[in-house]
Amino acid sequence: MAEQILKRVVPVVLPLLFLISLAVFLATQMSFAPADRILPGVYMLSINLSLLDYPQAVSALKKLEQDMQKPLTVKYQGKSWLLPMDRVGLKLNCQQEARRAINIGRSGPLWQRFCERRQAYRGIRLEPEIIIDTGLLQQQVSQTAKDIILPPRDAGLIINNDDTVEISPAQSGREIDIQQLRQDIRERLLQQDTSPIELKPVEIPPARTTEEVQAMGVDTLLGMFSTQFDPNNVNRAYNISVAAAALDGLSIRPQEIVSFNEVVGPRSTEAGYKNAPIIINNELVDGLGGGVCQVSSTLYNAVLLANLEVTERANHSLPVPYVPIGRDATVVFDAVDLKFKNNTDYWLYLQSFVTGGRLTVKIFGNHRFKRDVVIRSWVEETYPPRTVVEKDYSLRLGDRVVKQKGAQGYRAASERIVMQDGKVIKVEKLPYSVYKARHQIISQGMAPPASLVKNPDPPGEAVEQDRGNPDVLP
Structure with missing residues (x-):
């Protein structure tokens, strides 16, 4: 049994x-510990986290973070520098890493927990996530190892004092491979290796190569024009300088149409323009950007002398003193523009600069399109001014004062004569320019003695007369 x-x-x-x-x-x-403490045998790199609770683990990890923020040595071709790791945004997420350590053997499927506890018994070495700010690292490397950083240099044009053209060759630059350095720093810190880190440079190509500039074909001066202005008129001189600077260095592709307004932009206080005299409704008044039309007129003449095609242009309502009659070009942003076309097969390059009281615009291009150009302009018809008499109740009866001087109007013609090898190959009629006559305005006194009053608004009726232009009439 x-x-x-x-x-x-x-x-x-x-x-x-x-x-x-x-x-x-x-x-x-297997490793065991109270629920609120890390299992024995859990390490964060060389830091023993065994049996630490959450606050203690966070504190231990912060010490590890401080150790990682000590300077590291970087080197390149025999030179070495100390890289301050506390200035590159290096940090650990100590709270997250502490929670990760506490969760070892306590989260996930049963088999995973069992395996993690077995691993903890033998010893688990965790690696923290090291955070490095790439932008701050780039900034520190640029300051620390600036001797080995070389910015690229684009190819460009050099205009000599005698207007000959040379090409400034391109040059590749050199900078440090920041992503590779960031990875190397992390690996060294995880390995707790303090040996110097070799910087790895990368070549930075120029944005514009020498071959590209050579292909532009700019090798000679095609045309230039200069105008004079009064530098003592400070605001107007300043506006001329601002507009001229906007044109300076402009590169124009073959067959491209250039808009003065698009290049120079709005004439606003934000753009740096000031009040100076401008022509509005046949009168000189102060306005924002006064003087810009001298820049557009100077450019217009340079364009004509460079034998380029003018696609849009308008003259002022009154003749201007800085260019011959019929050769001015007025502009008003978003309303009246000066446009021209690069009708050559090569690029154009503009220089626009102010020297003292002289504004100069130069247009460079290819020698195959170089021509000798002469511009002629003349008055074909004149328009005499009319005299307008306005009643003025602020003047004594019988007194007459010239309120506005009159000026003749004109119809001007112009032409462009193009020559090659001393022979005329083209005579081009340019558009007519019509300048309105400026009426003379005389204020006629209407107030009896001892009863002067302010002029009514609107003023009294005006009477047109054909008389002379004295400043004060009896």
């Missing part, structure tokens, strides 16, 4: 004893 019971029990008890023994053995090979 006992033998029968034994035969029945042994097959059950032996496996059970084996499982219990296995469980006991495995339990002795």
Whole structure:
């Protein structure tokens, strides 16, 4: 009977004893700790986090972060520099890393927890996520190792004092591979290796190569024009300088149409313009950007002398003193423009500058399109001014004062004569320019003695007369 019971029990008890023994053995090979503490055997790099609670783990990780923020040595071709790691935004997410350490063996599927506890028994070395600000690292490298950083230089044009043209060759630049350096720093910190890090330079190509500038074909002066202005008229001189600077260095593609207004932009206080005299409704009044039309007129004449095509141009309502009659070009932003076309097969390059009281515009292009050009202009018709008499109740009866001097109007013609090898190859009639006559306005006194009053608004009726232009009439 006992033998029968034994035969029945042994097959059950032996496996059970084996499982219990296995469980006991495995339990002795696993790491255990209270629920609020990190399992024994858990390390963050070389920092032992065993049995630390959350605040203690955060504190230990902050010390690790401080150690990582000590300067590292970087080197290049025999030179070395100290890179301050506390200025590159290096940090650890200490709270997140502490939670990760506490969760070892306590989260995830049962089999995962078992494996993690077994690993902790043997020792787990965690690697923290190291955060480095790429922008700050770039800034520190640029300051620390600035001797090896070389910005690229684009190819460009050099205009000599004698108006000959040379090409300034392009040059590649050199900078440090910041992403590679960022990766190298992380690896060294994780390995707790303080040996110098070799900087790896990368070549930076220029944005514009020498070959590209050569292909532009700019090699000679096609045309230039200068005008004079009074530098003592400070606001107007300043406006001329601002507009001229906007044109200076302009490159124009073959067949491109250039708009003066698009290049120079709005004449506003934000753009730096000031009040100076401008022509509005046949009168000189102060306005924002006064003087800009001298720049557009100077450019217009340079364009004509360079034998370029003018696609849009308008003259002032009154003749201007800085260019011959019929050769001015007025502009009003968003209303009246000066436009011309690069009708050559090569690029154009503009120079526009002010020297003292002299404004100069030069247009450079290819020698194959160089022509000798002469511009002629003349008056074909004149328009005499009319005299307008206005009643003025602020003047004594019988007194007459010239309120506005009159000026003749004109219809001017102009032409462009193009020559090559001393021979005329083209005579081009340019559009007529019509300048309105400026009426003379005389104020006629209407107030009896001792009863002067302010003029009514609107003023009294005006009477047109054909008389002379004295400043004060009896």
